[in-house]
Structure formats: structure tokens, C-alpha cells
Amino acid sequence: MQRPEYSLACFLSTPQHLPFFLQYLRPFNGSNPSAYRGTRVRVERHIHIYEYSRGLGGVDVPRDVIFTQIIYTSLAIVAFILFCGRVAQISHAYLRQITASSANKQQQTFWAQEQSTWWSNIKKYILYAPLGKKRHNRELQLSSAVNVGTLPSRLQTILVGLYFASQLAYCLILDYSVNNKAALMAELRGRSGTLAVLNMIPLFLLAGRNNPLIPLLHISFDTYNLLHRWLGRIVVFESVAHTAAWAVNAVDEEDFARMLIRVRDTPFFLWGLIGTVAMVFLCLHSPSPIRHAFYETFLHLHQLAAVFAFLGVYLHLQIDDLPQQSWGHTIAAIWLGDRLARLFRLVHLNISTSSTTTMVVEALPGEACRVTFHLPKLIHIEPGCHVFAYIPRISWWMSHPFSIAWAEPSTSSASAFLPSPTQSPSTQGKGYTDLEKQSNLPAKPAKPSTQVSLIIGAQKGMTRRLYNLANASPSKTLTLGGFIEGPYGSHPTNPSSYGTTVLFSAGAGITHHLLQTRALVTAAAQNTAATRKVYLIWSVRSTDHLTWVSSFMDQILRLPNRRDILVVKLFISKPRRAADIVSPSATVLMHSGRCRPDVVLDEILPGRTGATLVSVCGPGAFADEVRSAARERIGKGAVVDFAEEAFTW
Numbered sequence: 001m002q003r004p005e006y007s008l009a010c011f012l013s014t015p016q017h018l019p020f021f022l023q024y025l026r027p028f029n030g031s032n033p034s035a036y037r038g039t040r041v042r043v044e045r046h047i048h049i050y051e052y053s054r055g056l057g058g059v060d061v062p063r064d065v066i067f068t069q070i071i072y073t074s075l076a077i078v079a080f081i082l083f084c085g086r087v088a089q090i091s092h093a094y095l096r097q098i099t100a101s102s103a104n105k106q107q108q109t110f111w112a113q114e115q116s117t118w119w120s121n122i123k124k125y126i127l128y129a130p131l132g133k134k135r136h137n138r139e140l141q142l143s144s145a146v147n148v149g150t151l152p153s154r155l156q157t158i159l160v161g162l163y164f165a166s167q168l169a170y171c172l173i174l175d176y177s178v179n180n181k182a183a184l185m186a187e188l189r190g191r192s193g194t195l196a197v198l199n200m201i202p203l204f205l206l207a208g209r210n211n212p213l214i215p216l217l218h219i220s221f222d223t224y225n226l227l228h229r230w231l232g233r234i235v236v237f238e239s240v241a242h243t244a245a246w247a248v249n250a251v252d253e254e255d256f257a258r259m260l261i262r263v264r265d266t267p268f269f270l271w272g273l274i275g276t277v278a279m280v281f282l283c284l285h286s287p288s289p290i291r292h293a294f295y296e297t298f299l300h301l302h303q304l305a306a307v308f309a310f311l312g313v314y315l316h317l318q319i320d321d322l323p324q325q326s327w328g329h330t331i332a333a334i335w336l337g338d339r340l341a342r343l344f345r346l347v348h349l350n351i352s353t354s355s356t357t358t359m360v361v362e363a364l365p366g367e368a369c370r371v372t373f374h375l376p377k378l379i380h381i382e383p384g385c386h387v388f389a390y391i392p393r394i395s396w397w398m399s400h401p402f403s404i405a406w407a408e409p410s411t412s413s414a415s416a417f418l419p420s421p422t423q424s425p426s427t428q429g430k431g432y433t434d435l436e437k438q439s440n441l442p443a444k445p446a447k448p449s450t451q452v453s454l455i456i457g458a459q460k461g462m463t464r465r466l467y468n469l470a471n472a473s474p475s476k477t478l479t480l481g482g483f484i485e486g487p488y489g490s491h492p493t494n495p496s497s498y499g500t501t502v503l504f505s506a507g508a509g510i511t512h513h514l515l516q517t518r519a520l521v522t523a524a525a526q527n528t529a530a531t532r533k534v535y536l537i538w539s540v541r542s543t544d545h546l547t548w549v550s551s552f553m554d555q556i557l558r559l560p561n562r563r564d565i566l567v568v569k570l571f572i573s574k575p576r577r578a579a580d581i582v583s584p585s586a587t588v589l590m591h592s593g594r595c596r597p598d599v600v601l602d603e604i605l606p607g608r609t610g611a612t613l614v615s616v617c618g619p620g621a622f623a624d625e626v627r628s629a630a631r632e633r634i635g636k637g638a639v640v641d642f643a644e645e646a647f648t649w
Contacts, residue, residue: 053249058186060175064194067170086218097497100530100610108499108610114639124634128642129154134628137620137646149288152226160230167195167234182249189245196238197313197324203231204331208338209488218492222646236283243276268319275312278305296398296461342485350483352376359482363470365544367458373484378448381407383515387486395462399485405511406453406552455548457508493643495520496529499610504597504626506539506618512645513617514552525561532609539571539595543580563587571595597629605638612638617645
């Protein structure tokens with residue numbers, strides 16, 4: 001009897017699929033296999049079925065390369081334009097400083113008057129403009145406990161919008177003439193995957209504390225942090241599009257269940273999926289309400305998910321030896337370089353051959369702490385910088401950013417004789433003298449060191465635990481082990497080039513302007529700056545907050561020629577008693593009520609000297625009010641520049 005011949009076309013891509021097809025060679029009714037002994041079975045192997053779900057089949061590599069080169073070129077052009085603009089600004093400010101340093105008010109008239117209408121319009125309507133009318137850093141409140149973050153500025157929106165539109169266009173410029181769904185999905189898969197990996201390079205670069213673009217372009221970390229967040233959303237969008245395009249072809253080639261088995265059994269697909277899932281998780285847990293409510297938890301999960309995202313993408317590229325591997329090496333180098341730089345800064349700043357950094361914490365009225373780090377070496381710190389405080393007893397695996405309120409060199413003969421942060425310089429000196437007189441041992445030679453002081457308001461998490469710990473101490477003061485990393489700063493402006501400087505502060509924002517005030521008053525007295533008038537405006541809720549920086553302000557008020565240069569205006573929004581509002585002198589004025597930036601500027605600008613800088617550091621709502629007041633006075637004759645210190649994490 002002639003045995004039948006069965007023709008079974010098995011579409012095999014890998015040997016792993018063979019067992020699934022061999023089951024069709026068995027009897028369908030479960031009878032004895034010998035019944036089919038002698039049956040000839042012809043197995044046809046077709047490897048083309050996976051042509052569009054793995055490899056470069058359908059991927060337009062030449063066009064991907066062209067788009068990659070376009071992105072490289074466009075980003076380089078934008079960076080070059082920004083660099084040239086910064087060079088022009090710095091040169092202009094330096095020219096203004098050297099010509100006005102020895103000039104009087106009358107001789108600075110040229111710099112006080114606007115010379116260009118178009119530049120004033122650019123500053124007013126693009127550079128300093130919020131997205132809408134006024135709101136920028138003021139949080140969008142959904143309820144009394146929930147907010148959804150801030151809005152980008154007009155310039156930031158333009159840059160982010162143009163880049164997002166370009167990425168969307170690159171993903172949609174496909175070869176629609178093929179009239180083949182599988183080929184079209186394969187091209188989209190290749191294009192979106194290439195763009196996602198490419199954008200991960202600036203994504204990791206802009207997130208680093210040691211981003212080289214900060215000193216090169218003089219752009220603040222806050223701006224790069226905003227660009228980092230939007231780049232992250234773009235990468236997530238492209239990663240999901242990449243995975244979805246692959247899944248469409250994979251399901252069409254077999255079915256959904258077989259696709260899942262294929263992902264499980266194939267490391268190439270498994271690691272790619274891990275990378276995409278990690279990217280999606282990074283996006284879902286990063287909204288502002290979550291960051292604000294659970295910042296420490298958010299940061300830990302964010303860093304862990306970023307590691308998984310990178311590993312998933314890198315192994316996905318490595319397994320199939322894809323050409324984007326070199327981009328993965330670049331990402332790894334950026335991350336490793338930033339970590340090594342942070343470690344170097346930490347060790348260099350806090351460890352010497354003889355000692356390490358010690359930290360004194362003092363609980364202050366108004367639920368704040370004054371934290372003073374006694375560094376074992378002499379460090380020069382520029383005004384306007386911030387550091388990351390690492391306090392193992394409070395949080396052994398995290399550091400938090402804080403503006404430097406005060407920094408000064410100090411000498412000590414022994415680390416045990418640490419001065420109290422509440423002592424004035426004269427008192428500290430007497431204390432050291434008395435200790436030396438009482439000692440019968442020969443005094444050790446003084447070694448140079450640096451005191452760095454921070455003002456930390458008690459909010460949530462680490463700051464609240466630190467305040468509670470200091471407040472529970474009988475003396476409201478305790479000594480802990482701690483380190484700082486930094487200093488970091490962007491220095492987008494040259495304050496010494498302005499004849500008039502108006503420094504608006506609210507709450508703990510005063511920390512950003514104290515060192516700047518000291519530097520400007522000192523330089524003005526020495527005729528090394530164009531500065532002729534400095535106005536320090538500080539808005540607080542109660543007079544208790546004045547104790548935060550009383551010792552630092554005392555040193556500023558003792559500077560030579562301070563009365564001719566510096567005017568301090570204090571606004572107490574909620575004083576306990578009317579008797580507390582007393583102006584100590586004509587140059588230190590206290591006012592009851594909220595600060596109105598428009599009124600303050602209207603009082604200052606008519607009598608200005610030279611160009612005017614308006615700087616602000618404080619809560620988002622207050623900063624937006626100052627921004628609005630400064631913009632309204634641009635284009636009306638006075639040269640007004642605006643600077644804002646913010647960290648919209």
C-alpha cells in the first residue's frame with residue numbers, strides 16, 4: 001500500500017522553533033505513531049517570514065544615517081550660536097566693567113540708556129518672557145496638596161517644540177511607496193529605535209552635575225534639567241514606537257502568544273523590552289506631584305530605572321552587533337565620567353592628610369537650620385554657587401542641593417575648637433585667644449581651612465529629620481559627620497559690570513545673594529567693579545527669620561564704604577507686633593507687608609547708575625512677580641537685565 005505524502009511548509013527562523021512544528025508530525029487522534037510509519041513528510045524551511053521583525057530587513061539605513069547627521073549638525077549649530085551669543089554678552093559685560101569701574105554716575109550714562117530697540121524686544125518678548133502672561137516658576141496647583149509643576153519659558157518652549165516636531169517628522173518620513181505594511185513598520189522600527197538611542201546621549205549628559213556645557217555656555221543647571229525632562233519624554237515616545245512597530249510585525253507573522261514566547265526565549269528581544277519598560281516607568285513616576293511628595297523615593301527609583309534602561313538598550317544593541325553600539329559606549333562614558341568627577345570633588349573637598357570635614361548644625365527660629373561645614377583645606381568659592389550636602393546619619397545614600405549662604409577662610413589650631421556659628425568674628429577671635437592662654441602646651445601652627453554655611457528650611461524628608469534632630473538637642477546645636485560636593489555654579493551674568501544691582505530674595509532665597517552682596521560691596525569700594533549701588537531686598541514672613549543670617553549680615557554691614565553702596569530693605573509680611581518693625585538706619589529699612597517688586601523698581605530706576613541688573617531667588621510665585629516687573633520696564637529707556645536662580649526639580 002502506498003503511503004501518503006504530506007507537504008508541511010514550516011516557517012522557521014531559529015532551531016528553537018523546530019519542536020513546535022514537529023508536533024504536527026504526530027497522529028492527530030493520538031493513536032499509535034506506527035500507523036504513519038513510512039509516511040513521507042516534506043518539510044520546507046522558509047526563513048523570510050521574520051524578515052521584518054528582526055535584523056535590518058525593511059530598515060532604511062542610509063536615510064537613518066542622513067537624519068542622524070542632520071540632528072548632529074543642527075544641535076552643533078544651535079550650540080555654536082549660543083556659544084557666540086554668550087561670548088558677545090561676556091565681552092560686552094567685560095567692556096562695560098573696565099570702562100565704568102572708575103567712572104562716576106554721570107560717566108555711566110551711556111550704559112544706563114538703551115541703545116538698541118531690537119535687543120530690548122528680544123529680551124522682553126523672548127529671553128525673559130514666560131510662556132503666557134506671568135506664570136513660569138509658580139507651581140500649577142490642582143489642590144491645596146497637589147501641584148503639577150511649572151511652565152517652561154517662551155524660549156524654552158520654542159526650542160523644545162521645534163526639537164519635538166523635528167523628531168516626529170523624522171519618524172514619519174517613511175517610504176510609503178512600498179505599499180507593504182510589514183516593510184513600513186520595519187522602517188518605523190529602525191527609525192524610532194535609532195532616534196531613541198541617539199537622544200539618550202544628551203539625555204544622560206544634561207542630567208549630570210558636571211555637565212561641561214554649563215561653564216561653556218553659561219546656562220544654568222535648572223535649564224538643562226528642564227531640557228533633560230523633555231528629552232526623556234521624547235525618548236520614551238520613540239522607544240514605545242520602536243517596540244510597537246516590532247510587535248505589529250511579530251503578531252502578523254505568527255500570533256500574540258507566539259510573540260510572547262519569542263520575547264521570553266530570545267535575549268535580544270527580552271533586553272529590548274526591559275529597556276522600553278524601564279523607560280516607560282521613568283516617565284510614569286516622574287510627574288511633579290510624585291517628585292515633590294516622595295522625592296527621596298523618586299530619586300532612588302529614578303536612578304535604578306535609568307540603569308535598567310541603559311543596560312536593556314546596550315545589551316539589545318550588543319547581542320545583534322548593531323551599529324548603534326558606539327552610542328551606548330558614549331552614554332556609559334558620560335555617566336562614568338560624571339560619577340568619577342563627583343567622587344573626585346567629594347574627596348578633594350573634604351579629606352586632607354590630617355583631617356576630614358566636620359559639620360555643626362544649629363536649630364533656628366522659624367523651623368530652619370544653619371549648617372556649617374568646616375573643610376580641612378582652603379577653598380575658593382564664587383558667589384552664587386551651590387553644593388550637595390551629604391549627611392550619612394540623616395541619609396547615608398543621598399545628597400541634597402543647597403545654595404551656599406556664606407563662605408570664608410578660617411584658621412584653627414585644633415579641630416576640637418570649632419567656633420559656634422552664632423559667634424561674630426571678633427568673638428571667635430577672643431575665644432581662640434583665651435583657649436591658647438589657658439593651655440600649657442605649645443600652640444600648634446594654624447592651618448588654613450574654609451567655613452561653608454548653609455541655611456536649610458525644614459520641609460520634608462531629610463531637611464525635616466535634620467531640624468528635628470538639632471532641635472531636640474539641649475543646646476539646639478550638635479556636631480555631626482558630613483561632607484559637601486561642589487561647588488557648582490553657572491554664573492550666567494557678570495554682576496560687577498552693572499552700575500546698579502537689585503537683588504530680590506524671599507525666604508531662604510537670601511542665601512543666594514549674601515556672598516554676591518559681599519563681593520559687590522567689596523569690589524565697589526576698591527573700584528574694581530562698575531557697581532555704585534546695591535539694593536538687597538528680602539521678603540520674609542516674620543522677624544524670626546532674620547536670625548537665619550544675622551551674623552552674616554553683621555559682617556556685610558561692617559564692610560568699608562557700605563553705607564554709600566548698600567541699601568537693605570526688609571519686608572515682613574506677617575509681623576507679630578507693630579513694634580517689631582523698626583528701621584535701624586537710613587540704609588537698613590524695615591517695612592510691614594508683602595514686597596511689591598514693581599513699586600521697588602519704580603523707586604530705584606529713576607536714580608540708577610549705569611546698567612541695572614535685577615536678580616531674584618525665592619519661591620516660584622515671588623520670582624514670577626519680579627520677572628514681570630523687570631520685563632515691564634524693559635524698552636522704556638533703562639537698560640534692565642534679569643537673572644533668576646531656581647531649581648525646579
